[in-house]
Amino acid sequence: MRTTLLAIAALAAFPISRADAFEMRTQTWSTNxxxxxxxxxxxxxxxxxxxxxxxxxxxxxxxxxxxxxxxxxxxxxxxxxxxxxxxxxxxxxxxxxxxxxxxxxxxxxxxxxxxxxxxxxxxxxxxxxxxxxxxxxxxxxxxxxxxxxxxxxxxxxxAKHENDAINIMGNAWNVVSTNGNNTEVAVSEDTTAGLVTVNGPRATTIRDVSVMHWKLDAAGTGTSAYSKHMRSQLFDLAGNELPKILDANDEPIYFASAGDRIQVEMTLENRGSNTEVTGLGVFWSSNSTISTLDTLLFSSNATLGVNTPFEHKVTVTVPAGTVGTTYYVGAIIDRLGAVSESNEINNAAYIAAIELQ
Ligand SMILES: [Zn+2]
Structure with a gap:
């Protein structure tokens, strides 16, 4: 857990490590x-x-x-x-x-x-x-x-097309924070950073952190050069993806046993004006709507700089339950509700279903 904390905090030391991730036109509007x-x-x-x-x-x-x-x-x-x-x-x-x-x-x-x-x-x-x-x-x-x-x-x-970060300027349809049956879209962190770099910051501070169960799949190529996106994954401690099947809606259902140590992957974004240090929680739920009422498996502070989406893995222990039953593991950023955000809907997402073996 301490290693994970350091891994998150390390992001703050390199907030501009990929300052060229966004792609913007060199021409700007003459008005705001x-x-x-x-x-x-x-x-x-x-x-x-x-x-x-x-x-x-x-x-x-x-x-x-x-x-x-x-x-x-x-x-x-x-x-x-x-x-x-x-x-x-x-x-x-x-x-x-x-x-x-x-x-x-x-x-x-x-x-x-x-x-x-x-x-x-x-x-x-x-x-x-x-x-x-x-x-x-x-x-x-x-x-x-x-x-x-x-x-x-x-x-x-x-904003131009973007191919090296998960981004609404890539394949736009799956850049969403999804919890339960609802999707929520926003201007991606990468795009907001590009707009700020070219046009300057908004006078009013914007605060918006989010979590998604999507990540960069591969950089697109050719004239469009869209980023392609894929679902976040669950891994064992050796880094092997857990066994899974896809349901009728292309949703992964993973298989694991109580007591297994697994890595839960997610994409965290800070679409706001300044670095945020905020609580991250990983939860276990009987359904795909993750809330703070679910079972907390992990918590720590995450330091989220602005500019680059943060692909993050958290190690948790699969809790006891009923074999053959499907549960959900999910994440909530700003889990204590301490950040007053322009969008509070994108703070929770299920990551994947897990059927207990
Ligand atoms: Zn386009």
Missing amino acids: TVTLRVNPDVQATLPDHFDTLLDAEAKVNGNASALRFDLVIDNDVISLNNNGESELNFTNDSTLLCGSLGCTWIISDATHILEADVFLDLDYAWTLDDVKTNSIAYGGPARPLINTAMHEMLHTLG
Whole structure:
């Protein structure tokens, strides 16, 4: 346990060890507020899509930089590249969509971004809620619109694709803190650090720590160079992944016995303005909703610098239980609720199911 404490604390000594992790445009906006005009038809004919865009706007504005984002209704229905207005529209024009489900066009000169236009796929059956099993990340039918919308909105602020850290500027749909049946997305630590570096910090201190059961899988390659993400894992003390199967929703179910010493992996993020020292707890639960009422298996303070997501492993002992029954191991950051955060929903996540043998 002491070794683990030191391992966490070591992060504070190297808060800028990967200062180049984020990828930002060299051109910046000449103002501190980027206004994007939504085609009025979106609000009129796709009200649930529009509400999701408003949620995405609020979350993008949770970033810790001075750069703000403002979504307004356009005064016309025309959404074009290079027409002097930054706009957002849903379309089935594959050119505007860059052959993808969403695409952002940036018009810039040598020093400044002059216009940004976001196009999202009109025909795609987006997931419009935060229900886990409706998301493609958990075997559901489609990508959540909020994740893709935030990815594109962050492009308009100057963020580029990211391939060497778990990041919403990579594969956006699985950058979520999931607890029980609900997913929660936010501007990634890496992206917020990039926005702060380029645009300066927000005058008001932002505080937001989080835990996810997703991690960087592999750096993407090619022109897109998206980061790819995979589930956090459970290991034995030798570093071998515990035996597992996948359920119908691609969720891992691991096998372990009471008394086993196992390593529980998680990704911790600090999306705020300053380093946070806060309580981390690992819990054992009879269901996938992890709360402080569950059985505490481990606790320590975690020191979380800003800039780089922290892949962390905690060693715990599997408690006694009923053989053949499925339990959940999960984590809570800021477990004592001491940090007053802009987002308190992303502090708890189950890591994986464990069936006792
Ligand atoms: Zn993109």
